[in-house]
Amino acid sequence: QVQLQQSGPGLVKPSQTLSLTCAISGDSVSSNSAAWNWIRQSPSRGLEWLGRTFYRSKWYNDYAVSVKSRIIINPDTSKNQISLQLKSVTPEDTAVYYCVKYESSSRGGWFDPWGQGTLVTVSS
Amino acid sequence: QSVLTQPPSVSGAPGQRVTMSCTGSSSNIGADFDVNWYRQLPGAAPKLLIYGNTNRPSGVPDRFSGSKSGTSASLAINGLQAEDEADYYCQSYDSGLSGSVFGGGTKLTVL
Numbered sequence: 230q231v232q233l234q235q236s237g238p239g240l241v242k243p244s245q246t247l248s249l250t251c252a253i254s255g256d257s258v259s260s261n262s263a264a265w266n267w268i269r270q271s272p273s274r275g276l277e278w279l280g281r282t283f284y285r286s287k288w289y290n291d292y293a294v295s296v297k298s299r300i301i302i303n304p305d306t307s308k309n310q311i312s313l314q315l316k317s318v319t320p321e322d323t324a325v326y327y328c329v330k331y332e333s334s335s336r337g338g339w340f341d342p343w344g345q346g347t348l349v350t351v352s353s
Numbered sequence: 354q355s356v357l358t359q360p361p362s363v364s365g366a367p368g369q370r371v372t373m374s375c376t377g378s379s380s381n382i383g384a385d386f387d388v389n390w391y392r393q394l395p396g397a398a399p400k401l402l403i404y405g406n407t408n409r410p411s412g413v414p415d416r417f418s419g420s421k422s423g424t425s426a427s428l429a430i431n432g433l434q435a436e437d438e439a440d441y442y443c444q445s446y447d448s449g450l451s452g453s454v455f456g457g458g459t460k461l462t463v464l
Contacts, residue, residue, distance in 0.1 A: 266453075275355050276399070276442055276455040293452050327398055331453075334405060337446035339389040340453070341401035341410065 231255040233328045233344035241322075241351050247315040251328030251344055258304045258311060259284045264331040265311045266340065267302060271324035281331060282311055318351045325349075356381065357443050357456035364462040365433045373459045375426045375443030381454055383424035386446040390419055390428045393440045393458075402441070403428065430461075438463045 237249035251265070258265060264283035270276050280292035282302045292300050301314040315322060328344035358376040365371040375388060382388055388406050391399035401410055403419035406426065416431045426445075430437055443456040 275457050276444075278453040278455070280452075291452060294450065332404075334387060336405075337386040337389075337453075339387070339401060339404040340391070340399075340444065341404070343398040343400065346398050 231330055231342055233330065233342060235326070235328050235344040235347045237347055237349070239348055239350060241318055241349060242353050243319055243351055244317055247313070247318050247322060247326075247349055247351075249313045249326055249328070249347055249349070250310055251312070252308065252310045253330075254309075256330065258309050259306055261285060262333055264333065264338075265302075265304070266329045266331050267311075267313045268327045268329050268340070268343075269322075269324040270327065270346075273321075274324070277324075279313070279315075283331075320351045323349065323351045355457040356447055356450070356454035357445060359441075359443060359456035359459045361457070362460045362462065364464055365430075366464045367433055367435060369433050370429060370431045371433060371461065372427050372429045373441060373461070375428070375456050377424050377426075377445060377454075379424065380449040381424075381445045381447040382421065382426060384448055386448070388419065388421050388426035389444045391442045391444065393442065395439075399442060433463055435463050437461060 232254045234252045241247045264281040266281040267279040299316045325346045329340045390403040392402045393399040406421040418429045440458045442458045447454045
């Protein structure tokens with residue numbers, strides 16, 4: 230059974246970098262069939278996919294256009310975890326951030342399971 | 354504004370059947386990408402309810418069913434129970450955006 234345990238600060242100052250980690254148990258971050266994602270949820274933006282990292286003989290990353298210039302998602306194979314860095318945050322980045330496993334299929338895929346969520350507030 | 358469109362709310366009495374829709378476009382649902390559904394209880398993370406348009410993960414009762422046609426999909430719940438009261442979200446992949454997209458969610462109220 231895959232479990233995702235998130236950690237990181239709940240308060241970030243404007244213009245600084247939001248950093249979260251997600252420890253994976255029950256699966257490998259280097260899995261050839263899964264992708265590891267960050268999704269956020271806020272009242273104003275709803276559920277918003279931010280990006281993913283996955284391994285298919287080499288590492289790949291995909292990012293949402295809305296955050297592409299500010300986001301980095303990195304795998305850490307030694308700790309079997311992924312990390313999220315979102316730079317130059319503003320109050321609009323205030324949201325609950327989720328780490329989520331994506332199971333790929335021929336016509337897309339699905340998100341399961343989800344981490345517990347981390348409320349990150351951007352405020353001075 | 355979410356890429357996939359869902360009605361903000363639906364309601365039904367215990368024991369009734371309710372359905373909720375999810376409307377997309379030719380770059381996501383209409384491009385033959387699968388639709389998935391998630392249920393979110395207050396204060397909790399979303400949880401997978403239906404995957405691959407019609408499939409239920411183990412543990413999900415057969416009261417829940419999904420369907421897809423053209424650029425839309427639907428979630429049906431038979432024999433409504435009080436515990437079904439939650440927010441429901443649809444999700445698919447969008448080839449134009451090169452990423453996953455969600456609906457704005459439907460709040461189900463059990464009367």
